[in-house]
Amino acid sequence: MTKHTMLLAASVAFVAQTVGAQGLPNEITARQGADERLQRSIDAEAATRAAADANLQSNIAGEVASRTRAIDELRALIGSGGGGGTVNVDCGAGGSVADALASGAARIIVRGICPAGVLIDRDNVVVEADPAGGSIHGTDPNINTVVVTGHRVTLEGLTVSGGRNGITGVGASNLTVRNVTVQAVGRAGIVYAAGSSGTVDGCTVQSNAGNGVVVDGSNARIINSSITGNRIGVLMSNGSNGTIGLTDRGVPAGNTIQQNTVNGIFISVGASATVAMNQVMQNAQGIGVFHATASIAGGNVITGNPGGGIVATSAKVVLGDPGPGVTTVNTISQNGSPTQTGGVFAGVGTSMLVRDAQINSNNGTGLIISLRSQIQMSGTTIQSNAGDAVRLVLGAALLPLGPVSTLSGNSGFGVQCTDAESSVVNLVPTIVALSGNSAGNIASGCTQFDANPLFPTPGPNPAPAPGPVQ
Numbered sequence: 188m189t190k191h192t193m194l195l196a197a198s199v200a201f202v203a204q205t206v207g208a209q210g211l212p213n214e215i216t217a218r219q220g221a222d223e224r225l226q227r228s229i230d231a232e233a234a235t236r237a238a239a240d241a242n243l244q245s246n247i248a249g250e251v252a253s254r255t256r257a258i259d260e261l262r263a264l265i266g267s268g269g270g271g272g273t274v275n276v277d278c279g280a281g282g283s284v285a286d287a288l289a290s291g292a293a294r295i296i297v298r299g300i301c302p303a304g305v306l307i308d309r310d311n312v313v314v315e316a317d318p319a320g321g322s323i324h325g326t327d328p329n330i331n332t333v334v335v336t337g338h339r340v341t342l343e344g345l346t347v348s349g350g351r352n353g354i355t356g357v358g359a360s361n362l363t364v365r366n367v368t369v370q371a372v373g374r375a376g377i378v379y380a381a382g383s384s385g386t387v388d389g390c391t392v393q394s395n396a397g398n399g400v401v402v403d404g405s406n407a408r409i410i411n412s413s414i415t416g417n418r419i420g421v422l423m424s425n426g427s428n429g430t431i432g433l434t435d436r437g438v439p440a441g442n443t444i445q446q447n448t449v450n451g452i453f454i455s456v457g458a459s460a461t462v463a464m465n466q467v468m469q470n471a472q473g474i475g476v477f478h479a480t481a482s483i484a485g486g487n488v489i490t491g492n493p494g495g496g497i498v499a500t501s502a503k504v505v506l507g508d509p510g511p512g513v514t515t516v517n518t519i520s521q522n523g524s525p526t527q528t529g530g531v532f533a534g535v536g537t538s539m540l541v542r543d544a545q546i547n548s549n550n551g552t553g554l555i556i557s558l559r560s561q562i563q564m565s566g567t568t569i570q571s572n573a574g575d576a577v578r579l580v581l582g583a584a585l586l587p588l589g590p591v592s593t594l595s596g597n598s599g600f601g602v603q604c605t606d607a608e609s610s611v612v613n614l615v616p617t618i619v620a621l622s623g624n625s626a627g628n629i630a631s632g633c634t635q636f637d638a639n640p641l642f643p644t645p646g647p648n649p650a651p652a653p654g655p656v657q
Contacts, residue, residue: 275317276301284314284323297321303332303350310337316344325350328373335359342367349373353395356383356405363388370394376417379405379427387412388440399447402427402458410440420444420451420470423458423479432464432486437512439464439486446470451492454479454502462487463513470494473522476502476537483507485514485543490521495528496549499537506531507542507566515543523551529572533560533583541567549573553597556583556609567592575599576624579609584636587613595622604633612636 274292276282279299287295288309298317303325307314316322322345325332332350333342334357341363347353353369355378356362362385369376369390374397377387384406392399392414399417400409407429414420421444423429431452432441441464444451451470454460455477464486467473472494474483480503489496496519497506507515523529529551533539537560544567546553552574556562561584569576569592576594579585585602594601601624602611612635613619621628 278302278321288312297323297345300324303327304330305333307333307335307337307340309340311339312337313341313343314345315342316346320346322346322348324348325372327351331355332372335362341365346370347372352376352378352397354378355380356385357381359383359385361385365389367391368393372396375399375401377401378403379407381405383407386410386435391415392417398422399444402429408433408435409442410434412442414442414444414451415446417447419449419453420447420467422450422453422455423460424453424455426457428459430461430463432462433484433511433513439513441465441486444468444470450475451489453477454481461508461511463511467492472498473519474498476500476504478502481505482510483517484509484511485516487517489517489519492522493524493527493550494522495530495532495551496520496522496546497531498528499531499533499539501535502533502537502539504533504537504539505542506539506544508540509542516545517543518545518547520545520548522549525551525573527551528555529553529574530569531555532557533562534558536560539563541565543567544569547571552576552578552599553594554578555580556585557581559583562586563588564592566590569594570596572597572599575603575626576601577611578603578605579611579633580605582606582608584609585611587611587618589618591616591618591620593620594628595620595624597624598626600624600626600630601628602633603630607632607634610634610636 271293273294274287275296276284276287277298278301284301284305294313296315296317298319298321301323305323323332326349328351330350331352332347333354336357336359339361343365346368348371350372352374353372353376354364358381362383364377364387366389370393372395376392376395376399378401380403382405386408387400388410390412394416398419399414400421402423404425405427409431421431434440443466445468447470450472451467453475459480461482461484463484467489469491473489473492473496476499478501483506485507509515519530529549530546530553532555534557539562541562541564546569549572553569553572554577557580559582563586565588576597601621611633
């Protein structure tokens with residue numbers, strides 16, 4: 188290498204070193220600038236979020252303050268001590284039944300359509316509709332529309348619809364539901380449960396997917412109401428007791444119970460009920476009593492029920508009970524079908540007393556007694572039915588007593604016994620008047636309790652006993 192070449196290489200290396208030394212600070216400076224810009228962006232984002240959090244907290248505080256002011260205003264309207272006074276709630280303008288309840292109001296007047304999920308857990312409260320109309324409507328099929336756990340609560344004039352059950356009392360004593368319409372709910376219209384008690388008065392309970400009025404382990408009085416187009420109109424079960432059609436003073440206040448897809452009235456599983464002065468019409472079955480006790484006192488018109496007018500299974504029934512002090516006459520007509528029960532059925536060990544009943548023009552047998560059931564009958568008319576007047580089946584028993592009962596003009600027998608174990612006595616004109624039954628008045632197979640025929644057939648004169656040998 189020449190001297191000139193060596194000098195050129197040294198110059199190039201010096202220039203490169205100088206450029207590299209100058210570039211490093213620039214890189215550091217650029218990175219520091221980027222870091223500063225990033226930090227400013229982070230700080231700005233944090234400030235924005237802090238402002239948003241503060242704004243949200245302010246909004247929450249404002250909402251709490253607003254609700255507190257609303258409750259305070261309601262309390263001011265009803266008095267500083269709470270527990271009394273009247274509050275108007277306009278749900279169409281954002282009012283809330285819950286806020287009114289929280290205020291301590293004793294009387295809440297509802298206007299507009301209020302959302303469901305109303306819980307009344309205070310005592311001595313009246314919730315009623317404004318004259319212009321007030322309703323509570325549920326949209327969630329899993330949530331009960333109105334639940335009452337307080338005592339001495341009255342619901343009046345409201346329309347309740349939608350949701351799971353319409354009005355449910357849970358351990359609520361003296362729950363009064365008056366002049367309320369309950370319709371189109373997912374299950375039962377009005378429920379008294381878990382030891383509740385009270386009165387359903389003047390209500391319309393219609394077109395609910397489940398039962399109309401349910402009394403489950405509770406006590407209720409159902410009067411002056413229309414119960415239509417539900418599954419079972421009135422269901423009393425699980426040891427319940429109640430009255431259907433009479434006030435607490437025994438004054439007639441009957442209900443119209445019709446066009447329900449199963450029973451008009453069903454009393455079951457240890458329940459006990461008094462039924463009087465009702466129209467029970469055009470249900471799949473009229474009155475059912477299953478493992479329960481019923482006083483079907485009188486004044487009931489039970490008609491047009493294709494599954495039978497009264498169907499009692501393993502039950503105790505008094506049809507025409509004078510105890511409540513009203514008429515003992517029940518009209519049972521145009522029920523049943525040729526292949527089903529007609530007017531009255533007693534089966535599986537049922538014990539029934541039939542007094543002063545008018546069992547006429549049913550589409551099957553007037554009175555069927557079956558499977559070890561027993562009936563005592565007096566003062567009853569059974570006529571113009573499409574089958575027998577009375578039919579005894581599978582060891583059944585009939586004991587007619589005075590005053591005289593009339594069995595006439597039926598398409599079958601007056602009294603028919605389908606087996607030798609069934610028994611009947613007292614078929615004499617002073618106890619039972621039999622006439623004009625198409626198949627005959629008394630079937631030949633009917634026997635008394637000693638298994639002897641009711642009317643022994645005369646036989647040939649017995650041969651004379653041999654005399655002494657002459």
